[in-house]
Amino acid sequence: xxxxxxxxxxxxxxxxxxxxxxxxxxxxxxxxxxxxxxxxxxxxxxxxxxxxxxxxxxxxxxxxxxxxxxxxxxxxxxxxxxxxxxxxxxxxxxxxxxxxxxxxxxxxxxxxxxxxxxxxxxxxxxxxxxxxxxxxxxxxxxxxxxxxxxxxxxxxxxxxxxxxxxxxxxxxxxxxxxxxxxxxxxxxxxxxxxxxxxxxxxxxxxxxxxxxxxxxxxxxxxxxxxxxxxxxxxxxxxxxxxxxxxxxxxxxxxxxxxxxxxxxxxxxxxxxxxxxxxxxxxxxxxxxxxxxxxxxxxxxxxxxxxxxxxxxxxxxxxxxxxxxxxxxxxxxxxxx
Ligand code: NAD
Ligand code: DAU
Numbered sequence: 158x159x160x161x162x163x164x165x166x167x168x169x170x171x172x173x174x175x176x177x178x179x180x181x182x183x184x185x186x187x188x189x190x191x192x193x194x195x196x197x198x199x200x201x202x203x204x205x206x207x208x209x210x211x212x213x214x215x216x217x218x219x220x221x222x223x224x225x226x227x228x229x230x231x232x233x234x235x236x237x238x239x240x241x242x243x244x245x246x247x248x249x250x251x252x253x254x255x256x257x258x259x260x261x262x263x264x265x266x267x268x269x270x271x272x273x274x275x276x277x278x279x280x281x282x283x284x285x286x287x288x289x290x291x292x293x294x295x296x297x298x299x300x301x302x303x304x305x306x307x308x309x310x311x312x313x314x315x316x317x318x319x320x321x322x323x324x325x326x327x328x329x330x331x332x333x334x335x336x337x338x339x340x341x342x343x344x345x346x347x348x349x350x351x352x353x354x355x356x357x358x359x360x361x362x363x364x365x366x367x368x369x370x371x372x373x374x375x376x377x378x379x380x381x382x383x384x385x386x387x388x389x390x391x392x393x394x395x396x397x398x399x400x401x402x403x404x405x406x407x408x409x410x411x412x413x414x415x416x417x418x419x420x421x422x423x424x425x426x427x428x429x430x431x432x433x434x435x436x437x438x439x440x441x442x443x444x445x446x447x448x449x450x451x452x453x454x455x456x457x458x459x460x461x462x463x464x465x466x467x468x469x470x471x472x473x474x475x476x477x478x479x480x481x482x483x484x485x486x487x488x489x490x491x492x493x
Contacts, residue, residue: 159185162231164218164264165238167191169343170279170377172201174235177381179208186210190227191238192217195483200475201342218260221267228267232274235384236264239315242346243283243308244491247433250307257311258318265322273329277388278319280334282373282400283309287436290369295442298334298396305434316396323394331391333384335399336441339461340377341468345476346487348408349374349462352415353469354476356425362416363492366431368409371438375401376456376464386452397450400441403458414459418466429492 161178165171166189175187191197193215205211216223218238228234238260240246240253261278268276285296286303302317304310322328343350352362383399391397406414409426416425446452456464469476 159233160231161185161187161233161235162227163187163189164234164236165191165197166213167193167197167199167201168237168241169196169201169340170338170380171237172342173340173377174237174381174384175202175211176205177378178385179205179210181385183210186212188212188214188227188231190214190216190218190224194240196241196344198342198479200478219255219263221263224263224267225270228271228273231271233388234264234268234273234276235279235388236261236277237279239312240308242344243306244346244432245487246306246308246311248490250311253307253311254314257308258314261315262318265318265328269322269326269328275388275393276319276328276330277384278315278330278332279384280316280332281309281312282334282336282398282439282441283436284313284316284334285439288438288440290371290437292438295440296398297442298398298445305436329393331387331393332396333387333399334396334441335380335383336373336375336401336439338375338377338380339465341465341472342475343377343465345480346484348411349415349465350469350476352412353419353466354480356416356419356421357469357473361425361427362412363427363429364408364412365429365435367428368412369407370435371405371407371440372411373400373439373441374403374406374411374458374461375399375454376461379454379456382455383446383452386450387446390450397446398441398443399446399452400443401454401458401461405438405440406458414462415466418462
């Protein structure tokens with residue numbers, strides 16, 4: 158039986174992880190430590206809040222006392238908590254450094270003091286920078302770090318701290334770097350849920366620049382299954398890439414796919430000002446996790462998009478509440 162501390166469990170991937178874990182490992186106990194920023198929402202966990210194996214602590218990962226309290230009796234940490242949106246990091250970088258860098262260091266110190274058996278750090282492909290559009294190469298786990306946005310720079314710093322705590326203090330860490338996720342409960346500031354919910358509201362989908370940037374899209378459950386396998390079979394101190402198996406797709410083609418699946422025309426695209434320093438392409442070679450740990454994604458792109466669209470259709474109340482209030486101010490600032 159494991160006692161797991163999940164950080165950032167009220168966000169998109171973290172809430173899906175907790176649900177996945179309680180279903181697949183009903184003998185384990187989970188403590189969710191989350192400060193509930195704009196992106197953290199306890200509604201994401203409504204169906205499991207009364208599960209006797211689940212407990213919630215509202216608190217900040219940069220606060221040593223709270224983290225110390227949350228770490229009591231814990232043997233495994235899965236660290237999702239972060240400021241996660243690139244555009245917000247361009248508008249206001251400070252919170253990214255505080256949570257993503259300082260927060261990770263506070264957690265690592267506590268994990269060390271409490272002798273946890275595993276500290277799994279959830280990271281991103283963006284720490285490797287960008288691949289030019291005319292190049293076919295893919296990053297591997299030993300590619301050099303070259304982050305280009307305040308978000309990716311703060312995640313890169315966190316990855317370096319995790320690696321340093323392994324070398325210096327022998328903290329039993331693993332790291333995963335994953336590509337773009339989609340699925341239920343994703344805050345509608347990110348491209349896919351923004352596109353789906355805008356279309357449901359009769360609004361256009363904003364595309365930065367010409368939409369020729371390339372991303373790789375993974376269904377969130379495939380990500381969480383990969384973390385499960387890394388916790389079970391991954392080697393301490395190792396990094397594992399997690400990505401999908403669809404061919405390259407530009408943002409424009411992705412949005413056109415969403416339009417088609419939702420029965421909308423291309424007149425619903427609106428080209429807007431590009432993101433400063435917009436990374437052209439991310440591409441991961443995830444052969445290591447496939448070869449060593451026998452993980453592969455189960456959902457292809459079409460299935461992942463369809464399931465995501467279906468979820469947003471059924472859960473209109475959820476995203477309409479999320480899109481009201483403060484989010485409206487951000488939307489105006491970002492897209493005006
Ligand atoms: P999210 O923004 O949806 O959720 C982040 C959660 O962290 C929220 O619940 C928020 O309240 C919480 N949080 C933020 N600051 C905190 C603090 N100081 N103390 C405690 N809790 C805090 O993010 P997400 O998309 O679910 O991403 C989760 C993790 O996965 C992040 O580390 C992100 O870098 C990484 N990641 C995300 C993607 C993606 O496509 N979304 C891809 C690869 C990696
Ligand atoms: O690659 C993994 C990363 O994916 C995660 O680490 C981040 O937490 C997550 O936010 C995501 O970052 P991106 O910047 O790739 O995701 P986003 O959904 O913001 O944008 C995807 C692409 O779509 C990107 O090239 C920018 C573009 N875009 C985005 C928005 C919000 C648009 O064209 N229009 C938009 O309105």
